[in-house]
Amino acid sequence: VTQPGIDEQLAYLRKGMAEIIREEELRERLAGGRKLRVKAGFDPTAPDLHLGHTVLLRKLKHFQDLGHTVIFLIGDFTALIGDPSGRNVTRPPMTREQIEANAETYKAQVFKILDRERTEVRFNSEWLGKMKFIEDVIPLCSRYTVARLLEREDFAKRFREGQPISVHELLYPLAQAYDSVALQADVEMGGTDQKFNLLVGREIQRDYGQPPQIVATMPLLEGLDGVQKMSKSLGNYIGITEPPEVMYRKVMQISDELMYRYYELLTDLSLAEIAQLKTQMHPMQAKKDLARRIVADFHSPEAAERAAEEFRRVVQEKEVPEGIPAVPLPNGARSAGVVRMDKLLPQIGLADSVSDATRKIKAGAVEVNGVRHRDLGLKLEGTAGQLLIQVGKKWRRVTW
Amino acid sequence: VTQPGIDEQLAYLRKGMAEIIREEELRERLAGGRKLRVKAGFDPTAPDLHLGHTVLLRKLKHFQDLGHTVIFLIGDFTALIGDPSGRNVTRPPMTREQIEANAETYKAQVFKILDRERTEVRFNSEWLGKMKFIEDVIPLCSRYTVARLLEREDFAKRFREGQPISVHELLYPLAQAYDSVALQADVEMGGTDQKFNLLVGREIQRDYGQPPQIVATMPLLEGLDGVQKMSKSLGNYIGITEPPEVMYRKVMQISDELMYRYYELLTDLSLAEIAQLKTQMHPMQAKKDLARRIVADFHSPEAAERAAEEFRRVVQEKEVPEGIPAVPLPNGARSAGVVRMDKLLPQIGLADSVSDATRKIKAGAVEVNGVRHRDLGLKLEGTAGQLLIQVGKKWRRVTW
Numbered sequence: 102v103t104q105p106g107i108d109e110q111l112a113y114l115r116k117g118m119a120e121i122i123r124e125e126e127l128r129e130r131l132a133g134g135r136k137l138r139v140k141a142g143f144d145p146t147a148p149d150l151h152l153g154h155t156v157l158l159r160k161l162k163h164f165q166d167l168g169h170t171v172i173f174l175i176g177d178f179t180a181l182i183g184d185p186s187g188r189n190v191t192r193p194p195m196t197r198e199q200i201e202a203n204a205e206t207y208k209a210q211v212f213k214i215l216d217r218e219r220t221e222v223r224f225n226s227e228w229l230g231k232m233k234f235i236e237d238v239i240p241l242c243s244r245y246t247v248a249r250l251l252e253r254e255d256f257a258k259r260f261r262e263g264q265p266i267s268v269h270e271l272l273y274p275l276a277q278a279y280d281s282v283a284l285q286a287d288v289e290m291g292g293t294d295q296k297f298n299l300l301v302g303r304e305i306q307r308d309y310g311q312p313p314q315i316v317a318t319m320p321l322l323e324g325l326d327g328v329q330k331m332s333k334s335l336g337n338y339i340g341i342t343e344p345p346e347v348m349y350r351k352v353m354q355i356s357d358e359l360m361y362r363y364y365e366l367l368t369d370l371s372l373a374e375i376a377q378l379k380t381q382m383h384p385m386q387a388k389k390d391l392a393r394r395i396v397a398d399f400h401s402p403e404a405a406e407r408a409a410e411e412f413r414r415v416v417q418e419k420e421v422p423e424g425i426p427a428v429p430l431p432n433g434a435r436s437a438g439v440v441r442m443d444k445l446l447p448q449i450g451l452a453d454s455v456s457d458a459t460r461k462i463k464a465g466a467v468e469v470n471g472v473r474h475r476d477l478g479l480k481l482e483g484t485a486g487q488l489l490i491q492v493g494k495k496w497r498r499v500t501w
Numbered sequence: 502v503t504q505p506g507i508d509e510q511l512a513y514l515r516k517g518m519a520e521i522i523r524e525e526e527l528r529e530r531l532a533g534g535r536k537l538r539v540k541a542g543f544d545p546t547a548p549d550l551h552l553g554h555t556v557l558l559r560k561l562k563h564f565q566d567l568g569h570t571v572i573f574l575i576g577d578f579t580a581l582i583g584d585p586s587g588r589n590v591t592r593p594p595m596t597r598e599q600i601e602a603n604a605e606t607y608k609a610q611v612f613k614i615l616d617r618e619r620t621e622v623r624f625n626s627e628w629l630g631k632m633k634f635i636e637d638v639i640p641l642c643s644r645y646t647v648a649r650l651l652e653r654e655d656f657a658k659r660f661r662e663g664q665p666i667s668v669h670e671l672l673y674p675l676a677q678a679y680d681s682v683a684l685q686a687d688v689e690m691g692g693t694d695q696k697f698n699l700l701v702g703r704e705i706q707r708d709y710g711q712p713p714q715i716v717a718t719m720p721l722l723e724g725l726d727g728v729q730k731m732s733k734s735l736g737n738y739i740g741i742t743e744p745p746e747v748m749y750r751k752v753m754q755i756s757d758e759l760m761y762r763y764y765e766l767l768t769d770l771s772l773a774e775i776a777q778l779k780t781q782m783h784p785m786q787a788k789k790d791l792a793r794r795i796v797a798d799f800h801s802p803e804a805a806e807r808a809a810e811e812f813r814r815v816v817q818e819k820e821v822p823e824g825i826p827a828v829p830l831p832n833g834a835r836s837a838g839v840v841r842m843d844k845l846l847p848q849i850g851l852a853d854s855v856s857d858a859t860r861k862i863k864a865g866a867v868e869v870n871g872v873r874h875r876d877l878g879l880k881l882e883g884t885a886g887q888l889l890i891q892v893g894k895k896w897r898r899v900t901w
Binding site: 178181226229230231232233234235237238239240241242243244245246247248250251260263265266267268269270271272275276 | 578581626629630631632633634635637638639640641642643644645646647648650651660663665666667668669670671672675676
């Protein structure tokens with residue numbers, strides 16, 4: 102296998118990244134030709150990953166694609182003590198067995214993306230558990246000032262507002278930073294919300310005589326609504342253990358705009374390939390392809406095929422009431438192959454006004470050819486001379 | 502031996518204390534009849550104690566006088582690591598041997614005041630050295646907030662002024678507080694400058710399920726100048742290993758006001774006894790008695806006797822020039838047995854004005870009967886009908 106040039110490697114890695122500190126250092130290390138150690142930390146709580154989590158995992162995989170080693174670090178350090186202040190009774194300490202069991206569940210999930218051969222699974226209690234107050238903790242804590250830790254956004258806010266910050270909370274970023282020392286990390290990755298902690302690692306490594314790690318952050322993935330970040334509690338997620346049909350259908354519901362974002366963050370396609378796809382493939386088809394890719398990633402290509410079939414059968418070709426009024430596409434509703442749905446709906450009696458139509462579209466109350474449609478514009482390319490539009494119990498067949 | 506009543510015990514302990522938190526709790530524990538554990542912490546650096554240090558030691562002795570146990574805690578915890586930030590190269594870590602040697606030097610000095618039988622000498626590395634990051638340090642640090650530690654005067658000032666405070670500095674008060682837990686201290690004593698740290702101990706003990714220690718602070722002793730605190734670097738000290746003659750002479754140089762303060766903080770006399778002495782003994786005699794007591798404390802009664810003898814011979818009966826002009830005590834210079842020295846000196850040609858006389862007295866340039874005199878007033882009682890006054894090279898013999 103011939104390695105691509107440094108510029109190509111960099112472009113591949115940089116795709117979708119929110120920030121990289123510093124790119125020139127990463128370039129230098131890539132040029133060194135050594136296998137890099139790429140660290141990312143994960144909670145030891147029972148994992149139930151959704152696509153939001155896979156953004157980071159996929160980027161780790163990209164490092165593996167280039168031959169580097171990923172360190173999948175399970176932060177069992179804090180889990181072993183629970184909430185030491187005793188104030189949060191809902192966070193009791195976890196047992197070694199629970200943590201091990203969760204680690205197995207993690208592996209079952211993350212190795213759908215990561216390469217098992219190029220992954221080190223580690224637990225930070227391995228070294229933090231050996232640290233002693235006098236010999237280890239005090240020297241570590243002497244490397245960083247209180248004021249700088251209090252610059253972290255959440256600390257700063259709580260400090261300003263007089264909300265208590267316990268002293269042990271200051272120790273967590275330092276412990277996480279020390280993980281990088283123990284692991285001799287070349288790169289540490291995390292979400293944008295982790296940037297501060299990752300940067301502490303950079304400085305602490307320098308203090309311990311190691312070259313500072315490169316810090317790379319990934320953006321938080323928007324959920325199915327395209328607005329808020331994907332999360333279990335908001336219900337706007339696709340879980341990676343959900344059945345193929347459910348995953349497929351959920352992907353088909355997202356907006357076109359979000360679809361291209363998902364292409365960037367949830368597939369290995371390059372930016373050039375995504376740009377090409379934008380101009381050369383109908384959004385409906387692109388969305389189906391994305392849904393198929395995602396199902397294939399977490400189940401199999403066969404399962405993806407079956408899910409697509411099922412989608413066609415149940416959703417797209419669902420029972421359509423008889424006697425739907427057919428209306429011609431009003432003059433001027435189409436412009437450069439795009440129909441403005443917000444203007445169309447009131448014209449064909451499916452909304453009271455443009456603003457009412459806009460509201461209904463945004464709320465996901467409008468289906469076109471069996472698929473929820475959340476964009477104001479709709480490309481006619483690829484639609485077979487008719488749009489079957491449903492808003493609540495009302496149907497219209499628009500033809501041209 | 503019959504124990505005095507609680508009120509008497511309290512009065513004995515309270516004498517000279519700057520503050521006690523809380524007196525009612527101390528009263529309660531004294532009433533409990535149990536031997537109390539009275540903790541005080543000391544630096545492990547080479548000790549060279551002066552009278553300023555003995556203020557605290559003497560108060561500890563008072564607890565021993567009532568049957569309680571004193572814990573002489575040597576804080577070797579920090580000494581073992583030096584300055585962990587590496588910024589202060591003048592503070593390298595100490596070896597176990599150095600610390601042990603210093604402890605021996607300490608014992609040789611402090612057992613001149615403390616009762617060896619009722620003293621536990623401990624090192625805090627004994628328990629702090631066993632503390633582990635996860636199991637011990639994190640839980641300890643979870644008990645206290647950053648904001649409250651930053652209320653400590655020196656931290657608050659540095660934080661306000663943007664001076665760096667390393668995270669490990671926040672751990673020291675918590676470690677000291679944990680010492681009280683490990684030792685199950687009933688009382689912790691220290692200088693007024695230690696009040697904040699002692700109070701942290703109170704709260705941490707409560708968190709660890711122990712009754713909170715009583716905190717008692719002793720004032721800082723003024724040095725020989727009566728103004729600044731006694732310190733080696735200011736030169737206004739009496740070291741407890743200085744020769745008897747030196748100690749004696751230094752005591753004889755202090756002002757009358759300071760002498761009574763020294764009686765309070767450096768002897769076991771009760772406030773009632775000191776009040777009596779003030780009214781019934783000439784200050785010169787009281788000062789000689791004080792000097793004799795102090796020398797006896799740190800050397801022996803015999804050494805004190807010899808020092809007094811030597812003082813008389815060399816200082817008080819020193820060669821007086823012949824032909825000193827004798828002048829009668831001016832009319833009205835005496836009032837109720839007291840002579841105003843600042844008014845007298847210009848009248849007998851030893852100063853240009855009252856303010857010049859005041860300045861000379863304050864500066865220690867005036868000797869009366871062979872002893873430096875720093876008060877504006879001088880009691881005539883006990884002086885044998887004459888004052889031999891020397892200012893620089895000028896002498897006067899004032900008679901009445």
